[in-house]
Amino acid sequence: MRLTFIRVFFLLQLNCIAAAVPAFAQAPVSDTLKLTVKQAEDRFIKNNLNLIAQRYNIDNATAGVITARLFPNPDFNFNNGIHATDETQGPAYKEQSFGISQLFTTAGKRNKSIQLAKIQVDQAKYQFFDLLRTLKFTLRNDFYTIYFQEQSAKVYSDEIGSLTKTLSVFKEQYAKGNIAQKEVLRIQSQLYSLQTEYNSLLVGIDTTQSEFKMLIKASPNTEIEPVISIDLNGKQVVAAVPYQQLLDSAYANRYDLKNSKATVNYNNVNLKLQKATAVPDVSLSLNFDKLGGYSNNFLGAGIAFSLPFFNRNQGAISQARIAIDQSQVQFQNQQNQVESDVATNYKGALRLEKLYNSFDPQFKDDFNHLIQEVSKNYEKRNISMLEFLDFYDSYKTNTLQLNTLQLNRITSLEQLNYVTGTPFFNQQ
DSSP, X not given: OHHHHHHHHXXXXXXXXXXXXXXXXXXXXXXXXXEOHHHHHHHHXXXXXXXXHHHHXXXXXXXXXXXXXXXXXXXXXXXXXXXXXXXXXSOGGGOEEEEEEEEEOXXXXXHHHHHHHHHHHHHHHHHHHHHHHHHHHHHHHHHHHHHHHHHHHHHHHHHHHHHHHHHHHHHXXXXXXXXXXXXXXXXXXXXXXHHHHHHHHHHHHHHHHHHHHHHHTOOTTOEEXXXXXXXXXXXXXXXXXXXXXXXXXXXXXXXHHHHHHHHHHHHHHHHHHHHHHTSOOEEEEEEEEEEOSSSEXXXXXXXXXXXXXXXXXXXXXXXXXXXXXXXXXXXXXXXXXXHHHHHHXXXXXXXXXXXXXXXXXXXXXXXXXXXXXXXXXHHTTSSOHHHHHHXXXXXXXXXXXXXXXXXXXXXXXXXXXXXXXXXXXXXX
């Protein structure tokens, strides 16, 4: 009886474990998050951790201005007698002296330090806005990449579904001896090739989705579904903006260029500060001695400063001059880079715009209708298998190329926004 009970209990435990395993083996539940590019940008501005961390650099630099404005603290000293060999004027403990001194900086060192601190605040702001520009460009690129790659994935999904059904029918016909095995193998080979390409595309989509979700701080299990409404057919959006306008905007709004210019200004002010450092600071003091050697209750005033015979800050002044020359060269190089970026991307965007507008907008719809008719005719055996597969391969290739062209055109507009630092072409 006891043995039977143990067996029954053991079987019940196994059943419970077996029922629990599928629950743990299930894939994580994913939610779909539909977003427009504007909604994505709002989430990005609010939640991106890189931006939040960069903002603290502005606060740190602002605190540096407060420090630069502060005056040096006065120094105070007090002495009380402990022992003396000659106590004719009284016991040693009655001897007391006080002193207070204040350091005064000269040659405008304090003002120059404040100027340097303010420039550092500007640099922190420029670095923040340049990071914002870069991350926003990545965000928008990822957004459109996900959309058009998912459109391409639908092409693969539809074709794989169609070929899977065809393969199933062919296997039945082959089993009945109505078709040759080579037709089954040919369809099967095409299906495996499509499945491999489809998997590679999905891996790319997952990678881009992962980066995008990090930018907007979305849950890893969330599936992003971009929502866009763009109609660029026949529009001359790039050609409508003169090149010089784009270049002038880049000079005015590129924060990396502003930061490079601020570095030149910083080094110029720093040279003035280093020259001022060669001028000695002055310390004024006031002293009181209760039982002084000269007389009792002695009150005296003093002044102290170093004599610049040897160290006149020559090394730091030389380094400051070198830093100015170096930063000016870097600023000129940055200007050249900005001009090159605008020119290159403007030419590329014009070329893509011309190519895109040369396509017939009705082409895609006509081609979709054609492939449906091809499938029907193949099922009726009006066309051969090779013709059927050739049409399908041509349909897939052209649709993918059209999606890529649309993506490249939008990306070229985003690239122009990025290199000019101005949202000239903010497609929603």
